[in-house]
Amino acid sequence: MEIAAVAVLGLLWGSFTNVLIARVPAGENWVSDGSRCPRCGAPIRWYDNVPVLSFAILRGRCRACREPISWRYPIVEVAVASLWVLVFLQWGWSVTALLLAYLAVVSVALVAIDLDVRRLPFALVLPSYGVVAVLLLVATVMGEGATWWMPLAGLGALGGFYAAVWFVYPAGMGFGDVVTAGLLGLVAGHLGWGAVAVAAIAGPLIGGVFVIGGLLAGQLGRKSAVPYGPALIAGAWLGLLAGGAISDAYLGMLGVV
Numbered sequence: 001m002e003i004a005a006v007a008v009l010g011l012l013w014g015s016f017t018n019v020l021i022a023r024v025p026a027g028e029n030w031v032s033d034g035s036r037c038p039r040c041g042a043p044i045r046w047y048d049n050v051p052v053l054s055f056a057i058l059r060g061r062c063r064a065c066r067e068p069i070s071w072r073y074p075i076v077e078v079a080v081a082s083l084w085v086l087v088f089l090q091w092g093w094s095v096t097a098l099l100l101a102y103l104a105v106v107s108v109a110l111v112a113i114d115l116d117v118r119r120l121p122f123a124l125v126l127p128s129y130g131v132v133a134v135l136l137l138v139a140t141v142m143g144e145g146a147t148w149w150m151p152l153a154g155l156g157a158l159g160g161f162y163a164a165v166w167f168v169y170p171a172g173m174g175f176g177d178v179v180t181a182g183l184l185g186l187v188a189g190h191l192g193w194g195a196v197a198v199a200a201i202a203g204p205l206i207g208g209v210f211v212i213g214g215l216l217a218g219q220l221g222r223k224s225a226v227p228y229g230p231a232l233i234a235g236a237w238l239g240l241l242a243g244g245a246i247s248d249a250y251l252g253m254l255g256v257v
Contacts (some may be wrong), residue, residue: 154189198240
């Protein structure tokens, strides 16, 4: 029952994530304005705004104009709910779980926005530093996570690495990637060096695999612009969810532990 409750809450917050995806890049009000059809602008009634279920009942079309609604909407809702369940299974009812639940909403929003408009908006990333800092402080007081300085070390490691890459080759990476990497490193540091190490390594690996696959499939050219945010965020979440286990297994293979 607890897992089901977390999944439902995740779906609801996934619906809110869709609002962020649509409105933050456009600079629109995402706090008080009601939901509306992206095609005709008609207000969406509450019974047509139930995550996943309404999309299925309406067969992916707006009730007012009957124009198709993107599959991205239920995919985002399910993605947030899935991350929330995975977080709950590991950390239960804790401040760390709340921290990661918040980061899940921001992460999914950033992935979708980067795929849409090729940028990671500061309007979403920068305020998240404040929210994350407060939650990290509370988690530390509650005795959760690594030592108090580890989030700062994670920020320096992940943010510093991408800042160096951006400084050397600014044409190949936007500064939004740097700021986002710092935020992810801050949270990864809370979970320990294993999470930071896997997050740092997995992002470039995932990005490289995607680019190579696109080149081999003929979908990308040598000069194609590819958003790096999704790979960066996916790698970070691999570190957050399984960094400790992966690093321990690797060190065990080397006979270190």
